[in-house]
Amino acid sequence: MKYIDLHTHSTASDGSFSPSKVAMLAKSADMKAIALTDHDTMAGVEECFKMGLQLDLPVIAGVEMSCVYNSKEIHILGYLLPDNFPAKNLHIKDEVLADLEFFARERADRNAEIINRFKKDGIIISMDDLIGSNPHTQITRAHFADALIKMGIVADTSEAFLKYLEYGGKxxxxxxxxxxxxxxxxxxxxxxxxxxxxxQYKFSDTQLESLLSHLINSGLNGIEVYHSTHSDEDKKKLNFLAKKYNLFPTGGSDFHGAHKPGLNIGTGYGDLKVPYTILEDILSQNKY
Structure with missing residues (x-):
């Protein structure tokens, strides 16, 4: 069997490994294709793609968009599928990158508000604390967690999210x-x-199906059936929904490196297996 990973993160957002290193780790894990899906950015895709070419590892240009539905944050994966696979050249139009800047500005404004909220409580976090040695990274809550750990305010990422970084919290x-x-x-x-x-959004069955209907009406093509946190029962339920709503199953580890300890590229927490046939079905149907 051949396996893939269509959900990975690099230092272009909140992963701990460079885009090149993500490709190398995927190759070492015997993945037959990956997608780099950093948060609200495609800045790392070219580097990952070029390393993939060197390693004979197909890399799909991807992104994970963050947005709000019924006051909850949800994530939507986008993949720029090549006309011919595996692609030998990367084609991301300048307009795509230009339009992504809107989301980057919104994220920057929100991060400034987060910094200000911490400041009001005497916790001073600077942009330098957040970006470290990577000035082009998209700052996420994981960056704030790292800063809080380095400042000695929390012991680890879990404590940071529990005490300070709850979505919609203080x-x-x-x-x-x-x-x-x-x-x-x-x-x-x-x-x-x-x-x-x-x-991950902890919706009821009815709420999840309402979300799916809402997104399908806007152009949704697939649903992430395979994920590091999904049990066999979860996958069974999601495969049922995929068939019910005529959606393609997708899957990936949601690899972040050190920011998600114990979660490995391709295999998640040890038993994740995303079949290569998932990608073949998407490419053959050309439904996008």
Missing amino acids: YIPVKKITTKRCMEFLTKHHFFISLAHPF
Whole structure:
């Protein structure tokens, strides 16, 4: 059997490994294809793609968009599928990158608000504390967690999220980007679109199906059936929903390196296996 990983992160957002290193780790894990899906950015894709060419590892250009649905943050994966696979050249239009700047500005404004909220409580976090040696990274809550750990305020990432970084909590404002705005961007540029880790949002069955219906009406193509946190029962439920709503199953580890200890590229927490046939089905149907 051949396996893939269509959900990975690098230092272009909140992963701990460079885009090149992500490709190398994937190759070492015997992945037959990966997608780099950093948060609201595709800045690391070219580096990862070039390393993939050297390693004979197909790399798909991807992104994980963050948006709000019914006051909850949800994540939507977008993939720029090549006309011919595996691609020998990377084609990301300048307009795609230009449109992504809107989301980057929104994220920057929100990060400034988070910094200000911490400051009011006497916790001084600078931009230098957040970006470290990577000035082009997209700052996420994981960066704030790292800063809090280095300052000695918390012992680890789990404590940071529990005490300080809860979405919609005292320090973390609810995002302003709507699902409508994200889907408009993704459909405009002909991404293949999949809902990431559907059970992470803790919706009821009815709420999850309402979300799916809402996104399908806006151009959703797939649903992430395979994920490091999904049990066999979870995968069974999601495969049922995929068939019910005529969606393609997708899957990936959600690899972040050191920011998610014990979660490895390709295999997640040890038993993740995303079949290569998942990608073959997406490419053969050309439904995007």
